[in-house]
Amino acid sequence: TTPALKTVQTEHAAPQLYTTLHRRKCSSVSTPRITTHYTIHSRDKDSRWEGIEMERFADEADVVIVGGGPAGLSAAIRLKQLANEHEKELRVCLVEKASQIGAHTLSGACLEPTALSELFPDWKERGAPMNTPVTEDVFSILTEKHRIPVPILPGLPMRNHGNYIVRLGNFVHWLGEQAEELGVELYPGYAAAEVLFHEDGSVKGIATNDVGIAKDGSPKDVFERGMELHAKVTLFGEGCHGHLAKQLYKQFNLRENCEPQTYAIGLKEVWVIDEKKWRPGRVEHSVGWPLNRNTYGGSFLYHLNEGEPLVALGFVVGLDYTNPYLSPFREFQRWKHHPSVAPTLEGGSRIAYGARALNEGGIQSIPKLTFPGGLLIGCSPGFMNVPKIKGTHTAMKSGMLAAEAIFPKVTAEGLDSETTGLHVPEYAEALKNSWVWKELHSVRNIRPSFHNYFGLYGGMIYTGVFYWIFRGKEPWTLKHAGLDANQLKPAKECTPIEYPKPDGKISFDLLSSVALSGTNHEGDQPPHLTLKNDSVPVERNLAIYDGPEQRFCPAGVYEYVPLETGDGMRLQINAQNCVHCKTCDIKDPSQNINWVVPEGGGGPAYNGM
Amino acid sequence: MSGRVLVGVKRVIDYAVKIRVKPDKSSVVTDGVKHSMNPFCEIAVEEAVKMKEKKLIKEVVAVSCGPQQAQETIRTALAMGADRGIHVEVTGKDYETLGPLQISKIMAALAKKEEAQLIILGKQAIDDDCNQTGQMTAALLDWPQGTFASEVSLEGDKIKVVREVDGGLETIKINIPAVITADLRLNTPRYATLPNIMKAKKKKIANMKPADLGVDITSRLEVLRVDEPPQRQAGVKVETVEDLVSKLKEAGLV
Numbered sequence: 001t002t003p004a005l006k007t008v009q010t011e012h013a014a015p016q017l018y019t020t021l022h023r024r025k026c027s028s029v030s031t032p033r034i035t036t037h038y039t040i041h042s043r044d045k046d047s048r049w050e051g052i053e054m055e056r057f058a059d060e061a062d063v064v065i066v067g068g069g070p071a072g073l074s075a076a077i078r079l080k081q082l083a084n085e086h087e088k089e090l091r092v093c094l095v096e097k098a099s100q101i102g103a104h105t106l107s108g109a110c111l112e113p114t115a116l117s118e119l120f121p122d123w124k125e126r127g128a129p130m131n132t133p134v135t136e137d138v139f140s141i142l143t144e145k146h147r148i149p150v151p152i153l154p155g156l157p158m159r160n161h162g163n164y165i166v167r168l169g170n171f172v173h174w175l176g177e178q179a180e181e182l183g184v185e186l187y188p189g190y191a192a193a194e195v196l197f198h199e200d201g202s203v204k205g206i207a208t209n210d211v212g213i214a215k216d217g218s219p220k221d222v223f224e225r226g227m228e229l230h231a232k233v234t235l236f237g238e239g240c241h242g243h244l245a246k247q248l249y250k251q252f253n254l255r256e257n258c259e260p261q262t263y264a265i266g267l268k269e270v271w272v273i274d275e276k277k278w279r280p281g282r283v284e285h286s287v288g289w290p291l292n293r294n295t296y297g298g299s300f301l302y303h304l305n306e307g308e309p310l311v312a313l314g315f316v317v318g319l320d321y322t323n324p325y326l327s328p329f330r331e332f333q334r335w336k337h338h339p340s341v342a343p344t345l346e347g348g349s350r351i352a353y354g355a356r357a358l359n360e361g362g363i364q365s366i367p368k369l370t371f372p373g374g375l376l377i378g379c380s381p382g383f384m385n386v387p388k389i390k391g392t393h394t395a396m397k398s399g400m401l402a403a404e405a406i407f408p409k410v411t412a413e414g415l416d417s418e419t420t421g422l423h424v425p426e427y428a429e430a431l432k433n434s435w436v437w438k439e440l441h442s443v444r445n446i447r448p449s450f451h452n453y454f455g456l457y458g459g460m461i462y463t464g465v466f467y468w469i470f471r472g473k474e475p476w477t478l479k480h481a482g483l484d485a486n487q488l489k490p491a492k493e494c495t496p497i498e499y500p501k502p503d504g505k506i507s508f509d510l511l512s513s514v515a516l517s518g519t520n521h522e523g524d525q526p527p528h529l530t531l532k533n534d535s536v537p538v539e540r541n542l543a544i545y546d547g548p549e550q551r552f553c554p555a556g557v558y559e560y561v562p563l564e565t566g567d568g569m570r571l572q573i574n575a576q577n578c579v580h581c582k583t584c585d586i587k588d589p590s591q592n593i594n595w596v597v598p599e600g601g602g603g604p605a606y607n608g609m
Numbered sequence: 610m611s612g613r614v615l616v617g618v619k620r621v622i623d624y625a626v627k628i629r630v631k632p633d634k635s636s637v638v639t640d641g642v643k644h645s646m647n648p649f650c651e652i653a654v655e656e657a658v659k660m661k662e663k664k665l666i667k668e669v670v671a672v673s674c675g676p677q678q679a680q681e682t683i684r685t686a687l688a689m690g691a692d693r694g695i696h697v698e699v700t701g702k703d704y705e706t707l708g709p710l711q712i713s714k715i716m717a718a719l720a721k722k723e724e725a726q727l728i729i730l731g732k733q734a735i736d737d738d739c740n741q742t743g744q745m746t747a748a749l750l751d752w753p754q755g756t757f758a759s760e761v762s763l764e765g766d767k768i769k770v771v772r773e774v775d776g777g778l779e780t781i782k783i784n785i786p787a788v789i790t791a792d793l794r795l796n797t798p799r800y801a802t803l804p805n806i807m808k809a810k811k812k813k814i815a816n817m818k819p820a821d822l823g824v825d826i827t828s829r830l831e832v833l834r835v836d837e838p839p840q841r842q843a844g845v846k847v848e849t850v851e852d853l854v855s856k857l858k859e860a861g862l863v
Binding site for chain 1: 623624625626627629632640641642643645797798799800802803804806807
């Protein structure tokens, strides 16, 4: 290896250091320009933007919520419930990047109705789409050809008695309807692109995305600035690995006393199956094959009860995997061929596909939740109960607690805050005293317990002993392994994985899957997968790790293609395919990819995922 | 001269969504599926709003026929610059059988009621690809029509329309009142920005039923069956020309 490569390998040095050295050595091949987004190439010095009107229209609300998912909507609903109870006026505005509420929602999911019953005790009468109570719960360890059943004893975290299989997208859509009825102003199709600050550094609100910028970064005739929404306090509920949250962590140093968040990617499909194979209410989970014992992950298969014989199935892979040749998408496709899974799907047809990253860090990775002018709710800071694989109930509860904490402050006569943007540390206090914290505390050691020589099996033994018997009361807290992005081993130390070809009946190729997600974006806009440095992908990701982004992206956004002139490769970013899963921002070993929000309305068109 | 333009906007399944036929083969699944304004209708709205901005006309009225959700489509048109909306409520089975003939009857009735000078429609909807509503509306009103318009200019009491036809471009001059249907290259529609969506909430949308306009929407068509297009069969590769000829002979093609 050249001295330049060694520097990077030993120090995980910042890419800038690497390219400075590298330029001195061989810069005859210039990297074609990939990134044109204004967050990387400022418009202030760009001559094409001279004379363009950049003033933004601004509006005031009491509370602005970023993200129309379970957390954001629960917070909005709770705020309006309190406002009606106390007969106070409260303007609550919620912005959501999807074109309709629920279109970017993707989850298994087995919903624990605890938070829902607190929010709407009469949820059944209100027509909440909770049609499938869990009737059967099956857990297995798979080997290549066999299935080893594992009894789900009462007390184990993955027991689903009392829970409901839901199509979370439909549930979120229903929450949106309840919110609108209560008077929340919902604005789907408008993405929060920028955080705004008061002069004292507190958060003032957000600005929505600009529209009408061409792919090369120049303004089109239809260019229009986004709008500013100012609020006394802003709630950020962007879901797992939000892009504004990423900025806020840096701005307010929110992660100084917690571990880095660790993640997994979840891929999901919905199938219409043969009626004879349909067992509504049945929940199946598995671990083991096709993953090896040191790669965290597993599968789910839920039989829905909504008229048609539908199953929701999917595969989760921990993003701390070490082999850059691993493709979560292809692991998912080959898992479906397992003798315990394929018969259910035979004769059926696939009607939906999607993917999303999810949190696995638990309590160890929760950052500081409040800062002047804002709070973090839901999967953004991350309240997922990993062994239960449930985060919706805790996300909803965090939204509700946020609403209860900020309500007295936003309706108070005088401004009870040192900063112009309200600081509400009461929210973090309330969360720490709630069942969310107790629950997350009791399962805190399960995920990190997988980091041992026996991997999966060590973890299961730990869970059996310390969770099932001791209920998580052991006095120690295990640590995670560090940033997911740093876990990849160089390609030359790993073996490529031989994946079977898709058969077109049970397993499928990537592009036809992406088409099923209904994802689309305005083509003529700067790619929203921005690179801090355009030359790092070929010089580092491809050179050392054989371009893992080609494999971990569940939508085929990243492709290494030969250069048109001469030899060598370049990275091609097919931004239109993006399904907003955030895996690339998480797993890029160079941490060079910065996902920002594209024009609102773009992205997947999930229907009841 | 009322200076009023009616623009028809249709709520259709978004073009990027993969559609699915219902198990009973009666139609396509629409529940929960992402919908948006028909792209040609967006172009129609843009053209009308441009005319208003140039002070050539006074008022743009957006019309949509369908269930409650059609109001979202009208709001988008209002956010693009239309002044008010008319929602003709059609639901359930009636909506499933609603087609160009009924819509054109509704549009014709509205044109008379609102004393419209101009009706601008998209050339066709991307779900049924009928390309009939504009033409039928013009016929019912006995108005001239400028269809597949790629350029429209008002010249006094006439309109010059450049039409995209198979042979190229055809320029015609027609009297006002008239029906125009918008083709792709007529303009680039503006975005419905958030401040305009907020302002659009204050604009009025009138509600009515087809019966209020004296229109009978019973369909004269019955859809027997909807099927997906047949799966494309795999091709066969042959090694030599002899193989190719023998395969063609087998298929009875030579």
